[in-house]
Amino acid sequence: MRIMANYTLTLLSEGREETRRTDSGISLLEALQGFEDFDFDAPCGGKGTCGKCKVLVDGRLSPPEEQERKLLSAASLAKGVRLACLCRIEGDVSVTPLFSSSGARIVTHHAAFSGRVDPAVRLKRIELPEPTLEDQRSDELRLREILKDGNGEGMRPLPLSLVGALTLRMREGGGVTLGYAGDTLAAVFPGDAGPGYGIAVDIGTTTVVAYLLDLASGETIKAVSGLNLQKAWGGDVISRVQAAIDYGPEPLQKAVVNQLSRMIFRLIEENEIAWEDLRGISVAGNTVMMHLFAGIDPRHIAVSPFIPSFCGLRVEASSGAFPRLPAEVPVLLLPSISGFIGADITAGILSCKIRERDQPTLLIDIGTNGEIVLGNRERIVACSTAAGPAFEGANISRGVGGIPGAVNRISLDGDRIEFTTIGGLPPIGICGSGIIDLVSILVALGIIDEGGRLLPPDELPEGLADHLREMVAEEGFRLTADKEGHDLLFTPKDVREVQLAKASVAAGIDVLLEAYGIAVEEVDGIYLAGGFGSFIDTSSAVGIGLLPPELIDHIHPAGNTAGAGAAELLLSADAFAKIQDLASGVEYVELSASLRFQELYVERMFFPSLV
Ligand code: FES
Numbered sequence: 001m002r003i004m005a006n007y008t009l010t011l012l013s014e015g016r017e018e019t020r021r022t023d024s025g026i027s028l029l030e031a032l033q034g035f036e037d038f039d040f041d042a043p044c045g046g047k048g049t050c051g052k053c054k055v056l057v058d059g060r061l062s063p064p065e066e067q068e069r070k071l072l073s074a075a076s077l078a079k080g081v082r083l084a085c086l087c088r089i090e091g092d093v094s095v096t097p098l099f100s101s102s103g104a105r106i107v108t109h110h111a112a113f114s115g116r117v118d119p120a121v122r123l124k125r126i127e128l129p130e131p132t133l134e135d136q137r138s139d140e141l142r143l144r145e146i147l148k149d150g151n152g153e154g155m156r157p158l159p160l161s162l163v164g165a166l167t168l169r170m171r172e173g174g175g176v177t178l179g180y181a182g183d184t185l186a187a188v189f190p191g192d193a194g195p196g197y198g199i200a201v202d203i204g205t206t207t208v209v210a211y212l213l214d215l216a217s218g219e220t221i222k223a224v225s226g227l228n229l230q231k232a233w234g235g236d237v238i239s240r241v242q243a244a245i246d247y248g249p250e251p252l253q254k255a256v257v258n259q260l261s262r263m264i265f266r267l268i269e270e271n272e273i274a275w276e277d278l279r280g281i282s283v284a285g286n287t288v289m290m291h292l293f294a295g296i297d298p299r300h301i302a303v304s305p306f307i308p309s310f311c312g313l314r315v316e317a318s319s320g321a322f323p324r325l326p327a328e329v330p331v332l333l334l335p336s337i338s339g340f341i342g343a344d345i346t347a348g349i350l351s352c353k354i355r356e357r358d359q360p361t362l363l364i365d366i367g368t369n370g371e372i373v374l375g376n377r378e379r380i381v382a383c384s385t386a387a388g389p390a391f392e393g394a395n396i397s398r399g400v401g402g403i404p405g406a407v408n409r410i411s412l413d414g415d416r417i418e419f420t421t422i423g424g425l426p427p428i429g430i431c432g433s434g435i436i437d438l439v440s441i442l443v444a445l446g447i448i449d450e451g452g453r454l455l456p457p458d459e460l461p462e463g464l465a466d467h468l469r470e471m472v473a474e475e476g477f478r479l480t481a482d483k484e485g486h487d488l489l490f491t492p493k494d495v496r497e498v499q500l501a502k503a504s505v506a507a508g509i510d511v512l513l514e515a516y517g518i519a520v521e522e523v524d525g526i527y528l529a530g531g532f533g534s535f536i537d538t539s540s541a542v543g544i545g546l547l548p549p550e551l552i553d554h555i556h557p558a559g560n561t562a563g564a565g566a567a568e569l570l571l572s573a574d575a576f577a578k579i580q581d582l583a584s585g586v587e588y589v590e591l592s593a594s595l596r597f598q599e600l601y602v603e604r605m606f607f608p609s610l611v
Contacts, residue, residue, distance in 0.1 A: 010094035011035055022089055028061060029053055029084040032095065033232050033251060037258055041099050043394055045234025045242060046085035050394075053084040054098040060091025105402035105422060106207045107531045108223040110351065110564035113571050117218035120181060120569055120576035121280040121330055125192055127175045139167045161317040162188055165328045179279060179330060181315045182576060186330035189276065196277040197221075199264050200566035202344065203256060203285030203293055204228060204530070205237050205368060206392065206401070209563050210260060212267040215279055218571050221271055223563075224263045229255045230292070235394050236368040237288045241302045244292065253295040261324045275327040281318060282332040284566040286342035286369075287311070290333060293321075301339040304592070311336040313580045332569055332576070335583035340384035345371050346583045347565020350575060352527045352558060354380060355582055359524035360516060362509065362551075363561070366391055366532040370505040373586070374512040374523070381515050383589040385508035390501040391432040391532055396494045398482075400429030402531060407479065407488070409537070410437035415465040417441065419479065426483035430490070433535040438479065438490055439498050440543035443607045447472060450606050452499040454492045499605055502546040507600035508591060509548065515589055525554035529561040545608035 009022040009031050022031040029046050032038065032055075044050035051071035057080050064077055068086040081098065126146050129135065137145075140163050158166070165188040169176040172190055179187030189196075195216040202209045209225040230252050233243035244252055268275060283293060287308050291298035296309050314333040321331040334343035345365060349355065352363050354375050363373040370387035373380060393399030393406070400406045405428035410419045419434065421427050430438065442448040445468065446461040455461075457472050471478050476491035513520055526547065528536075538555045541547045547555065558564075568575050591597040 007089055008092045009089070010092075011038070012094060012096045013038075024089050024091075026089055027085055028055065028057070028082065028087050028089060028093070028095065029232075031089055032084055033247075036254070037229065037262070038232060039227070039229060040084075040097055040232040041235075042085060042232055043235035044085075045236075045239025048083065048086045050235075051083060052099050055082055055084050056080050056096040056098055057082050057087075057093055059093030060089075061093060062088040062090055104207070104227055105531065105535065106209065106225040106227075107534045107560050108209050108211075108225050108563065109534075110559035110561060110567075112220070113218045113564070113568055115568070115572055115574070117216070117571055118573045119195060119198070119215045119279065119571060120332065120573050121179045121187065121198075122181075122573060123189070123193055123195075123279075124178045124180065125175060126178060128170050131170075139163065139170055142170075158185065159317060161319045161328055162186075181280070181330050181332060184315050186315050186317075187279070187328065189279070193279075194277070196279040197268075197273050198279055198567075198570035199267060199281045200563060200570055201260055201281060201283045202347075202560055202563040202566055203260070203283065203289040204344070204562070205240070205286065205289060206231070206235070207531070208256065208259060208263070209560060210263040210267060211563055211567055212271060212273075213567055213570060215571065220567065222267055224266055226259065226263065229259045235392075236389055237286065238302060240292065241288060241298050244297055245299050249292055249295050249297050252292045256289075256293055257322060258324070261322050264322070264325060275325075278327045278329050280330045280332060280570055281322070282334065282566040282569045283321075284334040284343045284347040284562045286344050287336045287339050288342075290336060290343055294333070306339040306590075308336060308339045311338070311583070313583075334566060334569060335580050337382060337583050337586045338384075338588040340369065341371055341373075341382050341586070341588055344562035344565075345373060345382065346579065346586075347563075347569070348527075348529050348558075348561035349373055349375075349380065349565070349582060349586070350568055350579060351561045351564035357524065360518055360522060361524045362512075362526040363529060363558075364505070364509075364526060364533070364547075365529035365561070366505060367530065368392065368394075370501075370508060372505070372508045372512055374509075374516055375586075379516070379587070380585065381512050381587045381589055383508050383512055383591050385504040385591060387501045387504050390435065390494075390497040393429065393431045393435060395497050396430065396435055397476075397491050398429045398488045399435065399494070400431055402431045402433075402535065403428075405429070405483070406431035407434040408535065410434050410441060410479070412441050412444070415468060417468070417471070417479070427480055427488055428482055430479070430488065431535075432532060433537065435494075435498060436536050436544060436546070437540045438477075439495065440537075440540035442477060442490075442495075443544060447477065448495055448607065452495055452605065452607065454490075454495045498544065499607075502544050503601050503604040506545055506547075506604040507597055510600045510604070511589060511591060511594060511597050514596065515587075520548045520550045523551060523554075525556060526551050527556050527558040527561070529558050533557040534559060543608070545604060545606070549608070
């Protein structure tokens with residue numbers, strides 16, 4: 001039972017000083033999650049395993065227990081460093097977060113929209129008769145009659161949010177412009193509204209991006225991005241689902257909706273756009289992110305039979321979805337395909353034009369999960385593999401996200417291993433692209449064997465240069481030292497994590513090829529979505545057996561395909577009309593019950609150069 005207490009928690013973070021009351025006995029992490037708009041990292045979701053929720057504290061907390069002592073040195077503990085999820089509040093405390101992933105690389109670019117600009121929110125200008133003492137019809141009824149719906153028979157009542165906008169606009173005079181999404185009356189704009197502007201949003205588990213679109217020209221005016229502030233509840237989808245089970249979906253919904261609202265404000269205000277010229281907002285994300293955005297408990301997606309609460313295309317009112325915005329516009333939620341293939345993938349299929357292609361084409365989006373799509377104009381199949389967070393650096397001993405100081409590129413120059421870091425800063429860890437490079441090089445040098453064993457010093461291949469031998473220790477491969485002089489060690493367990501992740505994606509590709517009934521040579525090319533696709537070296541990805549060597553010359557980084565698809569939905573009435581059929585037509589292949597996937601997974605555990 002929680003004991004209410006009069007303790008205060010003071011947050012000192014990047015010029016911010018804020019105090020709130022807190023309960024005693026709860027974890028410091030839980031107390032910190034109560035700060036609104038707080039940028040804090042808790043990658044393992046408070047399980048006490050990642051050691052990254054480091055804070056400097058002054059005040060009364062429970063004494064460190066075994067797990068915290070394991071993850072923090074005695075010197076750090078003596079200085080007042082604690083892990084927020086492993087200590088409990090026992091008095092007034094002030095806290096300074098120590099680990100920050102701010103400054104991370106976020107992919108916002110994507111191919112420009114190339115179709116005909118014909119916005120999904122169609123505009124229809126009407127004049128409404130002034131109400132008089134003699135004409136006592138309600139505003140809604142007056143509108144219905146204008147729309148030739150007689151006395152409203154057969155027409156669904158307008159949502160109250162639109163009735164409010166209608167009344168307001170009518171009294172302003174000068175007529176109104178109705179906005180339709182498909183057949184649905186979705187907005188009432190003042191006067192003779194022009195094409196205006198739209199906002200397309202991609203809610204990723206790690207990052208969020210919002211694009212301001214000119215709905216007359218189809219151009220993207222500006223993009224803003226940030227790390228998804230739900231990261232204070234965990235770095236991956238499963239941690240977020242668990243947090244929604246523990247605390248309800250509301251805190252996670254609030255975190256992302258507030259963050260997006262601020263981004264939308266910034267786009268509108270900094271670009272001097274009038275709020276009444278905003279015509280619509282589109283939203284894409286994976287299925288769990290779509291649920292949390294909507295404030296719906298996603299727990300059933302995470303357990304068999306993995307059923308989401310909703311999947312279909314939706315048109316919502318911004319007063320419900322973004323209550324802080326000073327505009328009433330339609331919010332278009334892109335349709336998901338299944339619990340594991342979300343609206344971000346539907347958006348990717350749309351923007352990569354998979355449905356318009358003659359030759360089968362792969363679309364691969366690798367994050368915590370690896371979503372894979374294979375198809376053309378005739379048929380599209382898709383699966384999701386549990387790629388694990390290895391490629392995001394999350395469960396690698398010295399793994400980090402794509403943040404300044406991360407080793408992002410490793411290459412072999414003769415027999416010398418060279419590397420670069422993001423921003424050219426002293427190394428702090430290795431991010432996904434560096435991890436794939438490193439494993440590829442260690443495989444090529446024979447330091448990792450075919451089965452994925454990182455060889456100990458006494459088993460290294462003959463002919464290996466002395467300086468490379470010296471980099472191999474019993475505990476693993478020592479790439480370099482970090483800026484504090486600690487080894488950047490790549491351990492046998494890290495190799496195992498990469499091996500599991502790459503086998504899972506490679507076997508997923510195999511299963512889809514078999515389901516489609518084609519050989520890999522018949523595939524036209526691979527579109528790699530998101531940050532993973534933008535930053536990895538494709539020959540390293542082929543070198544570890546993640547991607548098929550037959551397609552090495554046909555791999556295309558596609559940027560933020562989810563954002564591109566969300567933008568296309570706003571820019572194209574045709575896309576809006578077809579997107580539900582597009583999503584419903586994708587054949588989802590569930591791998592958890594597939595024996596064939598298990599067989600291929602075991603085969604793909606081997607590294608390719610030695611198979
Ligand atoms: Fe606290 Fe991972 S150790 S969030």
